[in-house]
Amino acid sequence: MKLSWKRVDPSTVRMATVTERDHxxxxxxxxxxxxxxxxxxxxxxxxxFVEIGMHKGAGTxxxxxxxxxxxxxxxxxxFDIDHANRRRKKKEGFYARDMWDRHIQPxxxxxxxxxxxxxxxxxxxxxxLIAPHxxxxxxxxxIDGCHCRECVTDELAAWAPIIEPGGFICCHDYDxxxxxxxxNPRLMGQRYHDNEPRKIAVYxxxxxxxxxxxxxxxxxxxxxxxxxxxxxLFGGLIxxxxxxxxxxxxxxxxxxx
Numbered sequence: 525m526k527l528s529w530k531r532v533d534p535s536t537v538r539m540a541t542v543t544e545r546d547h548x549x550x551x552x553x554x555x556x557x558x559x560x561x562x563x564x565x566x567x568x569x570x571x572x573f574v575e576i577g578m579h580k581g582a583g584t585x586x587x588x589x590x591x592x593x594x595x596x597x598x599x600x601x602x603f604d605i606d607h608a609n610r611r612r613k614k615k616e617g618f619y620a621r622d623m624w625d626r627h628i629q630p631x632x633x634x635x636x637x638x639x640x641x642x643x644x645x646x647x648x649x650x651x652x653l654i655a656p657h658x659x660x661x662x663x664x665x666x667i668d669g670c671h672c673r674e675c676v677t678d679e680l681a682a683w684a685p686i687i688e689p690g691g692f693i694c695c696h697d698y699d700x701x702x703x704x705x706x707x708n709p710r711l712m713g714q715r716y717h718d719n720e721p722r723k724i725a726v727y728x729x730x731x732x733x734x735x736x737x738x739x740x741x742x743x744x745x746x747x748x749x750x751x752x753x754x755x756x757l758f759g760g761l762i763x764x765x766x767x768x769x770x771x772x773x774x775x776x777x778x779x780x781x
Contacts, residue, residue, distance in 0.1 A: 549745040550666070551590065553692040553763050557664040558596045560690035569661040570639075571598040574654075576647040576679060577669035577696075578604040581623045585631060587666065592635040599660065600640040602628075603650040604669065620644060647675070651682035662686050668696035676729035681737045689768040693741065697726045699748055699760035730762060740767050 554573075561571035573591060578584050584602055591598055604620035624642040632640055643650065647669045654660055665683055669675065680693070687693060730738070745763040 547586065549747060549761060549763050550586075550694060552745070553694055553765075554587070554590050554664060555594065556765075557690075557692050558591070558594045558598075560688070561596065561598070561661070561663045564661070564688065564690075569659055571596060572654075572660045572662045573598060573600050574650075574662060574665040574683075575600070575602045576604070576650065576665065576667045578602050578620050578623060578628075578642075579668070581627050583666065583668070584624075584628055588632075588635045588638055588640060591638050595637070597637045598639070600638050601650070601654070602640070602642045603645050603647055604642075605644055605646050646670070647679040648682045651679070651686060655686055661688050663688050663691040664694070665692070666694045666696070671697055671726055673725040673729050676726050677732060680729060680733055684733075684737050684741065684766075687766045689766050691766050693738075693764045693766075695726060695730055695762045695764070697760045698730055698746070698762040699724075699727060726760075730764075738764065741765060742767060 557573070558571070565571065573587060575584055575587060588600060591600065602624065620642070621644055628640075628642070632638075643653075645653065647667065654662065662683075665687065667676070667679055667683070669679065676695070680695075683693065741764040743762060744765045745761075747761045
């Protein structure tokens with residue numbers, strides 16, 4: 525089954541910097557995840573959506589806005605950590621906790637059906653905190669935290685078993701062939717920590733788990749980071765869907781053209 529491509533009037537979006545036009549694949553995966561959650565809904569388990577890596581909070585509000593307009597009574601967890609020294613705050617901008625408290629928390633009143641919380645916890649540990657809770661059913665996760673190969677591998681390995689059948693993993697900065705036209709590592713995020721190309725690191729982490737941890741996931745969409753210049757904000761993205769039946773064949777491996 526292919527992802528839907530329903531369009532919502534961009535004028536209804538509360539954030540000027542983020543619209544469905546920028547994230548067609550994220551919109552499609554969220555719509556389908558909500559649809560699956562509605563079919564499988566039970567009184568004891570609440571549909572849950574997760575974001576790892578908030579950055580400046582634009583994606584966070586985008587996800588909350590989509591869940592609200594899809595009329596989904598759900599839980600939303602945002603996980604992030606503060607990397608830099610606090611003395612560099614003026615240079616680096618807001619930190620995750622500051623961003624949540626000052627810019628996200630005051631807007632939660634607009635999303636009464638979504639119980640949203642922020643936790644200053646790394647992605648791998650976050651999965652260990654969520655897994656024991658039987659009342660939580662994770663249908664969608666957006667992974668955009670630390671981009672080194674080890675962290676992405678650990679996060680995928682930790683979260684993949686938790687995702688409900690029919691649910692989605694969306695991985696940012698997945699693009700082995702990306703070339704920064706300006707060769708500016710800070711601007712485009714081409715390199716990270718140990719000078720490892722981060723888009724390639726994410727790609728290798730995903731591909732390294734294809735036939736084991738991610739063996740029961742199918743690729744349904746992919747976008748190149750080079751599409752950033754064509755109005756796609758989240759360039760370098762792969763969307764994986766967990767098979768409802770582990771024996772089903774992988775289809776639509778390349779996603780929409």
